[in-house]
Amino acid sequence: MSIQGKNYIGYSLSAEGEKTFQSYIPAQDQYLPEKFYSATIAETDRALLLADEAFDKYSKIPSQQRADFLIAITEEIMALGDELINRANLETGLPLARLQTERARTITQLTQFAELIREGSWVDATIDTAISDRSPAPKPDLRKMHIPIGPVIVFGSSNFPFAYSVAGVDTGPALAAGNPVIVKAHAAHPGVSDLTAQAIVKAAQRTGMPEGVFSMLYDNGFEVGTQLVKHPASKAVGFTGSLKGGMALYRLAQEREEPIPVYAEMGSINPIVVLPEYLKEHAEKLAKTLASSVTLGAGQFCTNPGIVFVTDSEGFTEFKTKYAEEIAVTAPTTMLTAGICKAFYKLKNEAKEEDQVSILAQSDQTSNLHNQSQATVLQVSGEAFIKNPKLQEEVFGPFSLLVVCRDAKEVFGAISKLKGQLTASLMTTEDEASNYPDIIMQLSKISGRFVMNGVPTGVEVCPSMHHGGPFPAASISQFTSVGRHSILRFVRPQSFQDWPETLLPQELKRANPLDIYRLVNNTLTKDPA
Secondary structure, rough: OOOOOOOOOOOEEEOOOOEEEEEEEEEOOEEEEEEOOOHHHHHHHHHHHHHHHHHHHHHHHHHHHHHHHHHHHHHHHHHHOOHHHHHHHHHHHHOHHHHHHHHHHHHHHHHHHHHHHHHOHOOOEEEEEOOOOOOOOOOOOOEEEEOOOOOEEEEEEOOOOOOOOOOOOOOOHHHHOOEEEEOOOOOOHHHHHHHHHHHHHHHHHHHOOOOEEEEEEEEOOOHHHHHHOOOOOOOOOEEEEOOOHHHHHHHHHHHOOOOOOOEEEEOOOOOEEHHHHHHHHHHHHHHHHHHHHHHHHHHHOOOOOEEEEEEOOOHHHHHHHHHHHHHOOOOOOOOOOHHHHHHHHHHHHHHHHHOOOOEEEEOOOOOOOOOEEEEEEEEEEEEHHHHHHHHHHOOOOOEEEEEEHHHHHHHHHHHOOOOEEEEEEEEHHHHHHHOOOOHHHOOOOOOOOEEOOOOOOOOOOOOOOOOOOOOOOOOOOOOOOHHHHHHHHHEEEEEOOOOHHHOHHHOOOOOOOOOOEEEEEEEOOOOOO
16 A cells, blocks of 8 residues: 555545655664655645534444444554554664554554444443422433544654554544544654555445544644644544643643643653562562663653662662663664654753762663664662652653662652652552551552552553543543543533433433443443333
């Protein structure tokens, strides 16, 4: 399948503008030949109006047909075969095995949403039947369910070209819920985005979806994204990226005449606290585990363990020595873009120059490739960390800060300085944990996912996963971007009072024709109501 380089507006290709950019190969410091046309104001407006028109039709399409659409997307993505994987390898520098795993995750995500809407109970249908003879006033018949909200704007992320991009964690649930989607393709992997967009368009046509259910626009600047968020047809935004980028979109959305939600995941340093008993018993194992997690994928994960708190107690010297050894032998890895690589070294070097910060270990950077990372672990005392908020900032890449505290009291003081995080991890024995309720409570307060005796890298796609967290890890902490509950970002509740049976949505009809679970007069049941 050839890459088009044009904007996908419904079922049409469009390249009306003069502004173009090319796809960059980070490992070779070269550009690929295809040109990608940034969308014009007129093209962006056309995509939004088409999505707005499509919403009236798509939102009424039965969930079984929407599920068929999602499954068709998975089939079309798989039909791209190695072409998609190889292009992603060129544009991101990520290894083939990692990309194959990520593609499988993307397929799983879409499949799970298809299964979710086929079963149907996700709409949270709630029914309170009428009591006509209630005194002093009759009780009306009330029926409530989730309904779609309208066109959703999705911003692809740089570090996951499949799972958090064109057909990823925002697009899947938005489409499943009954909303058209407009994707602003990430300029770091435009070829991958192009191929994926073609797969979605083919799936939409194959399953008879209305034109405008999906569009994708290019831009290597901010103009298109700004217009998408500010347009009155847009009803929600999904974003994964930096705090600066997420907050810029959030402010744009709040300045509209009709403010809309921005579901932004904006990074995290994912603290790990190691309690003394665990450190004494597992020093060497802990060192290997942490080194592997810090350097995984060149540290380009939002769940990278960017900070580790330990006490200067028994086992610390053994742990520190082994940790330094493991980091030092880490092979250099290509980073996603030249900009990300440059920012990594800048922020790492700035942290290194802070007062009382020293280098624990760095990898030996020897490679003929470009944009190579140098895994780095810095060390600082708990006292110095508490005094320096600069050390709490995320360094995106294979980097971690080891904070060495005198005792558990200083650990508590240090973690009390942290802001909201996607994850927090506690390394401890079960008996030991009961002695530190204040540390457990503090880590719980700042985290979306609380990990026991494990590292945060690796996000399982399942209903119990919460991938989000208190601000600034996410703009809205109540919602997850992973798992079935992520669909709740793109719906709203609506009550129907005293509606006749013939006009009620299928999910709320008295006979329960979809055979879904409903809360009827405070009882969960599939019975008629």
